[in-house]
Amino acid sequence: MSATATAELAPAPPPGIPIARARREPTRSWPLADRIGFLLSWVVGIGLCLIALAIVLFMLVKGIAYLRPSLLVQSPAPSIKQSQSGGFLDPIEGTLIVATVGIAIAAPTGIALGTWLAEYGQPRSLARALESAVEIIAGAPSVVLALFGLLIFDQGYLGFLSTTAAGGGVYGRSFFAAGAIMAVLALPLIVGTTREALVRLPNHLREASLGLGRTRITTVRRVLLPAIRGDMATGAALGLGRIIGDTAIITILLGTVLQLGPVGHVPVYSTLRGTGSTLTTYIYANSPAGEGSAPQKAYAAAFLLLLIVLALNGIVTWLSGRGVSPAERGSAFKFLRFEWFALPWTR
Amino acid sequence: MPPPVRRIQVDREPHVAPARAASNGAVAGASPAAVATRLRSARAPSVHVRERMRIESVWLAYGENWVVRDVSLPVRQGEVLAMIGASGSGKTTLLRSLNRLTEITTGAARAGNITLDGQDIHELEVNELRRRVTMVFQQPNPFPMSIFDNVAYALAERPARGRRRRRSPQIEEAVADALHRAGLYDEVAGDLERSALRLSGGQQQRLCIARALAAEPEVLLLDEPCSALDPISTATIEELIVQLRDSVAIVIVTHNLQQAFRVADHVAFMHLGELVEYGTSEQVFDRPVMERTRDYISGAFG
Numbered sequence: 001m002s003a004t005a006t007a008e009l010a011p012a013p014p015p016g017i018p019i020a021r022a023r024r025e026p027t028r029s030w031p032l033a034d035r036i037g038f039l040l041s042w043v044v045g046i047g048l049c050l051i052a053l054a055i056v057l058f059m060l061v062k063g064i065a066y067l068r069p070s071l072l073v074q075s076p077a078p079s080i081k082q083s084q085s086g087g088f089l090d091p092i093e094g095t096l097i098v099a100t101v102g103i104a105i106a107a108p109t110g111i112a113l114g115t116w117l118a119e120y121g122q123p124r125s126l127a128r129a130l131e132s133a134v135e136i137i138a139g140a141p142s143v144v145l146a147l148f149g150l151l152i153f154d155q156g157y158l159g160f161l162s163t164t165a166a167g168g169g170v171y172g173r174s175f176f177a178a179g180a181i182m183a184v185l186a187l188p189l190i191v192g193t194t195r196e197a198l199v200r201l202p203n204h205l206r207e208a209s210l211g212l213g214r215t216r217i218t219t220v221r222r223v224l225l226p227a228i229r230g231d232m233a234t235g236a237a238l239g240l241g242r243i244i245g246d247t248a249i250i251t252i253l254l255g256t257v258l259q260l261g262p263v264g265h266v267p268v269y270s271t272l273r274g275t276g277s278t279l280t281t282y283i284y285a286n287s288p289a290g291e292g293s294a295p296q297k298a299y300a301a302a303f304l305l306l307l308i309v310l311a312l313n314g315i316v317t318w319l320s321g322r323g324v325s326p327a328e329r330g331s332a333f334k335f336l337r338f339e340w341f342a343l344p345w346t347r
Numbered sequence: 348m349p350p351p352v353r354r355i356q357v358d359r360e361p362h363v364a365p366a367r368a369a370s371n372g373a374v375a376g377a378s379p380a381a382v383a384t385r386l387r388s389a390r391a392p393s394v395h396v397r398e399r400m401r402i403e404s405v406w407l408a409y410g411e412n413w414v415v416r417d418v419s420l421p422v423r424q425g426e427v428l429a430m431i432g433a434s435g436s437g438k439t440t441l442l443r444s445l446n447r448l449t450e451i452t453t454g455a456a457r458a459g460n461i462t463l464d465g466q467d468i469h470e471l472e473v474n475e476l477r478r479r480v481t482m483v484f485q486q487p488n489p490f491p492m493s494i495f496d497n498v499a500y501a502l503a504e505r506p507a508r509g510r511r512r513r514r515s516p517q518i519e520e521a522v523a524d525a526l527h528r529a530g531l532y533d534e535v536a537g538d539l540e541r542s543a544l545r546l547s548g549g550q551q552q553r554l555c556i557a558r559a560l561a562a563e564p565e566v567l568l569l570d571e572p573c574s575a576l577d578p579i580s581t582a583t584i585e586e587l588i589v590q591l592r593d594s595v596a597i598v599i600v601t602h603n604l605q606q607a608f609r610v611a612d613h614v615a616f617m618h619l620g621e622l623v624e625y626g627t628s629e630q631v632f633d634r635p636v637m638e639r640t641r642d643y644i645s646g647a648f649g
Contacts, residue, residue: 204488211448212501212562213478222500227491
């Protein structure tokens with residue numbers, strides 16, 4: 001194909017010829033208002049960086065001083081003496097469980113909703129209603145969502161998802177309840193990213209697939225969703241960050257007990273039915289703002305939480321910075337291949 | 348030291364000998380002009396001409412805007428039909444209506460009949476129709492997958508229920524065959540797992556053709572397939588089109604009159620939604636009957 005022989009081409013201009021490179025435009029020639037705006041942008045930008053840096057450094061200094069490996073493996077214990085009040089193994093576990101339950105519900109639902117909004121959206125009125133609903137949830141404070149959750153999960157027929165007292169009263173606080181409402185909290189982020197990414201995809205991809213006689217659902221599943229895999233991962237990671245950082249839902253719907261409180265003896269189910277706490281509520285409870293019994297441990301836990309969130313952010317940046325082509329993708333995230341969506345009825 | 352000058356060789360001598368390129372369709376080093384003369388001179392009318400589609404008094408609209416008005420045309424296998432005309436003449440809409448891709452657009456309406464092998468296409472299941480009448484678009488639009496997966500995606504037969512590894516020998520053979528027919532196989536055979544997005548524009552477009560051929564269509568629709576490509580890739584694809592016309596009916600929309608003359612057996616000239624003139628390409632280009640055709644071909648408008 002290539003009749004052009006690149007070998008003949010000179011690699012660079014010979015030395016001696018002055019090379020002009022594009023420089024940033026000097027602001028001297030700008031109107032005054034633009035220059036003020038420019039200056040303000042810099043001030044605000046650098047200010048934000050400094051604040052972020054200060055938070056990280058503050059938590060680093062405070063946290064590192066108290067963070068011991070033993071804290072990560074010991075369960076918290078009720079004691080006034082700090083030396084006997086244990087570590088925060090259970091809150092770490094709680095954070096992981098809530099995040100897993102929440103994202104396991106939110107990711108498929110959110111992706112499905114976002115896909116429906118972007119690719120189908122018929123009838124229009126239903127799509128508009130769904131959009132408004134998602135916006136309302138996105139704007140609702142998590143405390144409100146948590147109260148709503150409590151209303152649902154202490155219904156008698158949902159007793160199997162939490163603890164039922166002897167009189168038949170349902171406690172309504174469990175990993176199931178907290179995870180489900182956390183999913184609602186994360187849902188708008190996932191719906192939004194999925195939808196935006198699909199809308200951004202060029203129409204010719206859809207036409208190409210339809211023009212080959214493939215159905216719309218096949219087009220979605222085998223062309224469009226794989227093409228936005230990075231965006232879906234970004235949405236999921238953003239939702240995960242939201243879940244890990246939330247306190248109100250845990251306070252209201254997880255019981256905020258020190259240690260995991262499984263109900264019954266079925267391995268996974270009993271834990272999910274039971275109560276617990278997460279790092280956020282642990283921090284709150286131990287900080288001077290809460291009962292204030294162990295501020296040092298609060299700092300250590302906060303530092304750990306910050307690390308987790310930073311790591312998540314890193315993953316988001318990494319995922320969203322990758323190319324669209326799955327063939328060019330590394331193997332670390334092979335598990336995100338959306339052959340998982342290879343459901344028999346969509347062919 | 349000035350950059351080296353690379354002159355484009357333009358071969359103005361007509362090749363009288365039928366120098367159809369090797370069967371892989373590669374035209375390495377050949378200039379577009381040489382290919383053009385070769386295409387015309389090497390072309391004998393195909394022996395097995397057979398009507399596949401018939402467009403009968405078709406009207407097409409987006410909303411209230413009728414963009415195709417009362418057009419009747421035959422589409423024959425063994426022939427290339429080119430549709431020419433200025434922008435907004437309705438030729439692309441007409442092309443898209445042949446596999447009902449117009450229906451994706453909301454508000455699309457139609458009147459009149461289009462038949463495929465005697466069957467009304469609006470009575471066929473739409474996805475079956477689109478497998479039998481596949482389309483290649485203006486912009487090369489490979490899917491963001493490997494070369495192999497791009498072609499395998501279009502295969503008519505479904506992969507075995509046993510899922511995951513969809514690599515039965517039949518599928519591999521079908522993919523290789525489609526790539527051969529599109530004249531791309533030799534260039535990509537080394538690494539079919541490479542991302543299709545890494546191919547050059549011309550290769551991508553031939554991949555799209557391979558994909559369209561993999562569905563074993565009866566009619567192949569090409570919507571300005573070369574407008575985004577360089578002259579050498581264009582020549583390769585034109586040669587390919589002429590090769591393919593025996594096995595599949597081809598309809599091509601093009602803005603490039605030379606291209607229409609080079610590849611087409613029949614030419615339909617459309618203007619403002621109406622079919623102005625239809626005839627063999629020699630007749631339309633050399634002895635146009637209608638005033639508007641003459642004006643368009645001589646560059647008076649459009």
